[in-house]
Amino acid sequence: MKVGILAAGGIAHKMAKTLVGLNHAEIELYAVASRSLDKAKAFASEYSMPVAYGSYEELAQDDKVDLIYIASPHSEHHHHAMLCLKHKKALLVEKAFTANEQMAKDVLAFAKEQQTLVAEAIWTRYMPSRSIIAKAIDDGKIGKVHSIMANLGYAVANKERIIKPELAGGALLDLGVYPINFAMMFFGHDLASVSGTCIKADTGVDLMDSITLTWHDGKIACLHATANGPADRNGIIYGEKGYMVVTNINNPEKVEIFDNDHKLVEELPLPKQVSGYEYQVISCLNALKEGKLETPEMTHTEIIEVMQVMDSLRSDWGIKFPFE
Ligand SMILES: NC(=O)c1ccc[n+]([C@@H]2O[C@H](COP(=O)([O-])OP(=O)(O)OC[C@H]3O[C@@H](n4cnc5c(N)ncnc54)[C@H](OP(=O)(O)O)[C@@H]3O)[C@@H](O)[C@H]2O)c1
Structure with missing residues (x-):
């Protein structure tokens, strides 16, 4: 090819x-x-x-x-x-x-x-870590899952493609898209609600986002994205018996499982990658x-559904790109 x-x-x-x-x-x-x-x-x-x-x-x-x-x-x-x-x-x-x-x-x-x-x-979505995490959830390692917290942040607010509305800038499309995909990859696409709030730059694009997703089966995700500086990039998936901490949702480096007593019980091995x-x-x-x-x-349906989430947030925030 x-x-x-x-x-x-x-x-x-x-x-x-x-x-x-x-x-x-x-x-x-x-x-x-x-x-x-x-x-x-x-x-x-x-x-x-x-x-x-x-x-x-x-x-x-x-x-x-x-x-x-x-x-x-x-x-x-x-x-x-x-x-x-x-x-x-x-x-x-x-x-x-x-x-x-x-x-x-x-x-x-x-x-x-x-x-x-x-x-x-x-x-x-394509990395081996995705199926490793999904299998651990399916195997019941942390019990029935109910919540996710995830964040992603880098100091990128001064980059042209982030700050300029005409380049469809903003934290949401560049960074927020990762915690959104993290949550939807593991909890599915059957969303019941999408809500959030943001802090904007002078150019009108969003620089910091706080996003809440809920699912029809009673799950919830609290997500954060910022272009103002580094974040810890953790994704935490919570279940009834414990929780799983994914270090760096942008390219998972470590997946740890903690039990009911907050004790580390397992670290899931991840394969060596070229870059991911x-x-x-x-x-x-x-x-x-x-x-x-x-x-x-x-899939194409999933691509559209993620875009719908981001459109809905931007519409609530009053953010329209000049070419829209
Ligand atoms: N997966 C990841 O980890 C990751 C990380 C960073 C970025 N991205 C994504 O990759 C894409 C590009 O990001 P990047 O960081 O590579 O951006 P970048 O360094 O600014 O490069 C974008 C390139 O696009 C071309 N371009 C075409 N029309 C342009 C226009 N009107 N204004 C500016 N550049 C234009 C330019 O290439 P020529 O001058 O050669 O034509 C420019 O060098 C985005 O979709 C971004 O979200 C993904």
Whole structure:
């Protein structure tokens, strides 16, 4: 599978390094496209990639490309996905999938029409830690689960793609999306309510979010995201017999189980990863081989449902992007 990278920013480098480190016989880091040809050439040479393009359109038109990884800001995902789908390119689109639910629906409807694979690069859904945690819950290690607390925070408020409304900035789409996915991965998508509050920047985007989700079967999640500074990134899943502490919900490093007396009873082993970024690409490879149009780790319905949660929060907070 020849992989093309659309946009040569921060996360594109992480993806390229990961695929070099993965060294998978069936995955080739093939092409990169940037709005600047010089930038694309420098990127390609850093990772020994054969092809560099000075426009995204050229990458979309390259018949040899099997999968395009879209690594542009949130505001651009819709436009870039539609461009690639016009050329029937399979896609792995960075989170947040698009700026809003309608844009996600447009992309997925066009992908269906074109019979093309589209996946969301929400890496935590694809990692082995997900099934390890889910199995521990299913095995009843902490009893019947009822609540989740999770947070994610980094000092990123001064980044253009976070602070600018025209790039669909804000903590929610960039950071809040992780605790939301953490909660929905383990408690499911049958939500009864979505509520929250936020603190905004002068530009109008949200910088700190407090989010509460409830489920029809009586579960609850209290989630926090901030672009103002680092948070401990813990995710805690509570059950009737104990609780599970996941260190770093953005890329789980440790999963500990505590009992009723707050005693550590078990640490679940996690496999060594290249970076954690590899699993979503391997999932796309498998989906392409099997002729699937979505990945089982994050189905199209799930993509839409996460976007609905974020749309609902933004609507309550009075946050509208200029292009909406
Ligand atoms: N999974 C994770 O851990 C993780 C971490 C960080 C970010 N992300 C996601 O990855 C995506 C990109 O984030 P990033 O941190 O890589 O951002 P970034 O460093 O700002 O790079 C974004 C790139 O997008 C391209 N671009 C296209 N249109 C643009 C526009 N109008 N304004 C600015 N840049 C534009 C640029 O590439 P060219 O100049 O080469 O065209 C730019 O370098 C986002 O969806 C973000 O949420 C994921």
